[in-house]
Amino acid sequence: MAATASAPADTTRPGLLGRLQFWFACFFAVGWTGVVCGGLGVQFISWDYPCPLCMVQRMFMLLAALGAAWIVRRGMSGTVTGRDYMMGWGMALVAVMAGGFTSWRQTMLHILPGDKGYGSPVLGLHMYVWAWILFMASVVAVGIVLTFAHHTSDTELPTSPLYRTAGLVVLGFVGLVIAVNLVAVFFLEGFHWFLPDDPSRYQFFHDVGITD
């Protein structure tokens, strides 16, 4: 019977790997949110209108960031259990796979010779190709951290203000970028259910008569 009993959680190990996994979750959430910021930069600095599939990829990026944000939030309270890791990285994994499919689909739409692709290339590749590379890299990264979950979960994190402050900064950054996207897509879409295939204006301003 003893073999079927679950082992009691050891919450006394201040392990290095546990702290590393907290910081990796911070990096993962900030990283994906930063990628969305890159999309916002192209949108507003290069003045490109994001296509519907671009917006869908941003949503999956932020859904993945929320998975890591869950681990960050639990870490702010002192302990990240194995259940927290499974939930957070599971959310991230589902989101990056769905995002990977979306960016693959958009890449395939422009794969034929002679097709110039959608939007301007960044560092030699289109945004959706970069997105596919990063989505696939994230699948590998999540797999790697899960292999160490046995050593990193149930670890008591230091109670220093550094962890709480870092967590607040991460969650605040994710929240700010979601809010900016919310406003930007509202102006892009206006009071319509869907974006057109090839947006060419901020529909809201057109609908209320501010622009032609």
Add this chain to the structure above:
Amino acid sequence: MDTLIFGGLLAALVVLYQDRPRKIILTIWWVVLLATIGLLSHHITSSLELGLSY
């Protein structure tokens, strides 16, 4: 739809920050994910029509 989904993402983050029960967070997160998948399927309007020759 896009605006609503980003609203859902923001709601999920607020609930997560408030440290509400995981059931609530998961429910909102899955609803947003399924809505995003639905939006993706709406925007897939044709097959890729890729073959071995072009």
